[in-house]
Amino acid sequence: MAKPIDYERKNRIISHVVANGHAKVNELAELLGVTTETIRKDLAYLQEKKILEKGHGVVTPSSSYLENPYAVKERKDVEAKTQIAHLAASLVPEQGVVFLDSGTTVAQLAKQLNLRNDLTIVTNSMIAAQVLQDTGNQLLVTGGELRQASFSYVGSWAIKALQQIKVDIAFMGCDGFHDGGPSIRSFRELDIKEAAITSAKRSVLLADSSKFQQTGMYLYAPFESFDVFIIERALNAEEKQYLPDSLNMLHP
Incomplete structure (x- = not known):
């Protein structure tokens, strides 16, 4: 072996x-x-x-x-997450098929997309689905086993749903960074995140700068898997050293 x-x-x-x-x-x-x-x-x-x-x-x-409860995460760095979501919304193509990952920053993007009515939005996030429940967009929820710590759907049902869909752009969150890419604190979300990136023509990482001081337990993708990384401020030299030159950085 x-x-x-x-x-x-x-x-x-x-x-x-x-x-x-x-x-x-x-x-x-x-x-x-x-x-x-x-x-x-x-x-x-x-x-x-x-x-x-x-x-x-x-x-x-x-x-x-140990993973922070969702309600605690939701109250942290709200201004930064809102700025990131505003930039992310500008990348969504007309009549596009969009995947929204679980997480509080991506949930802020869901609020921005409520202003649109021409999209097909796919998500495994119960929170994003609730935000979009009265949307004029077409909303597809993967279903699956509900992971209560993140209010996200995981497991084979959710993965199979994503494998049957091709999306134009996937917006992904994380809990922190390993040296090689974004990481998360639950292994149960690894497969669903990998399936989302595989199904997408473009993948966009959404993370505020506090994630550079945090490390999730599980690396779910290398930075090279993403086309764009959106953050709320310019990075310093120490932070940039972990990122490939090919990664397109966006900030306000």
């Missing part, structure tokens, strides 16, 4: 520790087919990012990375 590459290995470490509540270094090395030295380096990185904690001979999930 081929050894997993770096970010895949870290994601598998996180998944194993979260699923079991704890793990030992030798256990992880055997599971992933690498040396204990490699595992210790991975754990040092994940501890630095405050994803995992070490103690008493085992590693455990960091309490700071």
Whole structure:
């Protein structure tokens, strides 16, 4: 069996520790087919990012990375999210087919799209669907299993719905950044986000600058998967170093 590459290995470490509540270094090395030295380096990185904690001979999930309730997220950085949503709305083509991801920034975009009546809007977000319930646009909700922490639909039903649709533009959110791309705190949303990006002609990442100080547990796509990244301000040199030159940046 081929050894997993770096970010895949870290994601598998996180998944194993979260699923079991704890793990030992030798256990992880055997599971992933690498040396204990490699595992210790991975754990040092994940501890630095405050994803995992070490103690008493085992590693455990960091309490700071338990997912915030949706209502808490919704009240944070509202002005920044509104600015991002306004720019995002300007990218939506006439009579376009649009995918809206779950998340509070994308929910702000849903409010902007209520001003349109020529779109087909596809979403796995219960919040976005509620915002758009009286819209003049055609609204398609994926259905599936409701994940209450994010009020999003996940699972095979939602994924199959997306696989049967081609969208012009997908607007994606995140909980934070790994070095290589946006990340989320729940593995249950990985497949639905990957399906959305695959189904889209263009993918747009929406994230406010606070995400540079946060790291979700699971990388769901590299930055190269996105055509545009919209943020509320210009990035500094340190922030830019993580982004590919090909990524089109937009800010007010």
